[in-house]
Amino acid sequence: MSNNQFKRGELYSVINGMASTAVARRLQKNFRQAGLDITIEQWSILYHLWKEDCLNQQELCNRTFRDKPSITRLIDNLEKQKLVKRMPSKTDRRINLVCLTDAARELQHQTIDIANDTMNEALQGIDREEIEVVKQVLQRVYDNLT
Amino acid sequence: MSNNQFKRGELYSVINGMASTAVARRLQKNFRQAGLDITIEQWSILYHLWKEDCLNQQELCNRTFRDKPSITRLIDNLEKQKLVKRMPSKTDRRINLVCLTDAARELQHQTIDIANDTMNEALQGIDREEIEVVKQVLQRVYDNLT
DNA sequence: TGAAAATAGTTGCATAGCTAACTATATGTC
DNA sequence: GACATATAGTTAGCTATGCAACTATTTTCA
Numbered sequence: 001m002s003n004n005q006f007k008r009g010e011l012y013s014v015i016n017g018m019a020s021t022a023v024a025r026r027l028q029k030n031f032r033q034a035g036l037d038i039t040i041e042q043w044s045i046l047y048h049l050w051k052e053d054c055l056n057q058q059e060l061c062n063r064t065f066r067d068k069p070s071i072t073r074l075i076d077n078l079e080k081q082k083l084v085k086r087m088p089s090k091t092d093r094r095i096n097l098v099c100l101t102d103a104a105r106e107l108q109h110q111t112i113d114i115a116n117d118t119m120n121e122a123l124q125g126i127d128r129e130e131i132e133v134v135k136q137v138l139q140r141v142y143d144n145l146t
Numbered sequence: 147m148s149n150n151q152f153k154r155g156e157l158y159s160v161i162n163g164m165a166s167t168a169v170a171r172r173l174q175k176n177f178r179q180a181g182l183d184i185t186i187e188q189w190s191i192l193y194h195l196w197k198e199d200c201l202n203q204q205e206l207c208n209r210t211f212r213d214k215p216s217i218t219r220l221i222d223n224l225e226k227q228k229l230v231k232r233m234p235s236k237t238d239r240r241i242n243l244v245c246l247t248d249a250a251r252e253l254q255h256q257t258i259d260i261a262n263d264t265m266n267e268a269l270q271g272i273d274r275e276e277i278e279v280v281k282q283v284l285q286r287v288y289d290n291l292t
Numbered sequence: 293t294g295a296a297a298a299t300a301g302t303t304g305c306a307t308a309g310c311t312a313a314c315t316a317t318a319t320g321t322c
Numbered sequence: 323g324a325c326a327t328a329t330a331g332t333t334a335g336c337t338a339t340g341c342a343a344c345t346a347t348t349t350t351c352a
Contacts, residue, residue: 019284020166021211021309022291028310039310041338058300065167070339072302077337094300094347122287133279138165141268145168171340185340187308204330216309218332223307240317240330 019122027118034114036107038081043111045074046083046100050108054087054097065142083107165268173264180260182253184227189257191220192229192246196254200233200243229253 028040038046048063049055055063057071064071075098078084083104089095123131174186184192194209195201201209203217210217221244224230229250235241269277 019287022288025310026291039337056300066338067340068301069303069341073338092300092348096301122290124290126283126286130279130283133276134283137272137276137280140272141165142168144268144270145172167339174340185307202330212308213310214331215311215333219308238318238330242331 023118023122026122027115030114030118031111034110036110036114038083038107038111041074042078042081042083043115045071045078045098046104046107046111049084049098049100049104054099056089056095056097058095060098078104169264169268172268173261176260176264177257180256182256182260184229184253184257187220188224188227188229189261191217191224191244192250192253192257195230195244195246195250200245202235202241202243204241206244224250 024040027043031038031040031043044064045060048060057068057075060066060071060075061068066074075084075086075096079086082101084098084100086096087099089097170186173189177184177186177189190210191206194206203214203221206212206217206221207214212220221230221232221242225232228247230244230246232242233245235243
């Protein structure tokens, strides 16, 4: 096979594995070192609820790019840890609203600095315009496939 | 919290979730539609072996950014499907060399077009320089954290 | 109004991820 | 040569992911 044929595969490798894995692991490690018993996946759910509380599960699917069973189980685990509570919607009985507890609101203050520090570390030496390009390209990749 | 405080988190969200999930799912779907019973994770192992056969497991860890137990199980599953074979190294008895079978070599031809088509679809409307920026930024993110 | 289609969420099953603890072999040093 | 240390790989336990099939509601429309 020519080298050319592997260019795309290599890019797949880059987009899919490397950076995201490294960032995720570092963030997880930094949470743990701060004594916070929370996974980055759980954090990413809380992150969206901190921006807008009491989203339903489908909305969390859309915003986190996960499927419904994944959200069901993440919410199960977050409920076990008393960080969120499922509240049945009054207008549509199919819907669960996922609402933050006080404990989760407290967690926001504990994690936001860790997340910012981690991303600053990850983005060291990369300038604003490059970051902008990455965001736009990844957004377009996503749009191309959905 | 100010909007500013969430900029980094948002970028994390973008790098970590969106594009990579979308590409992975599409690739998986395209494999399945072609009747290929293989996961993208398994494919990514084969991808490295097609470039260089008979790597040991630790080397596969390094090249795929996975940890050792993950590789152990991926190789377990690939062996079950008769796509690779563990060969004990003759010079160092701690080491397994992971070598392709004929079936896996055949699979290369069946999957390479699917992978290329998928990446072309994903990268539609994105020009070469932008792709270059993304690759370099993600590489630097990785380097910053390792 | 009543049957079909759409939507929200759950459950079962398989794969994959991470950490920690473990075995086995190899290396380095006194 | 022997003991400490490093390295390769495996196992166990938990969380997370994806798909398919399922239940329960709501909406659509003939």
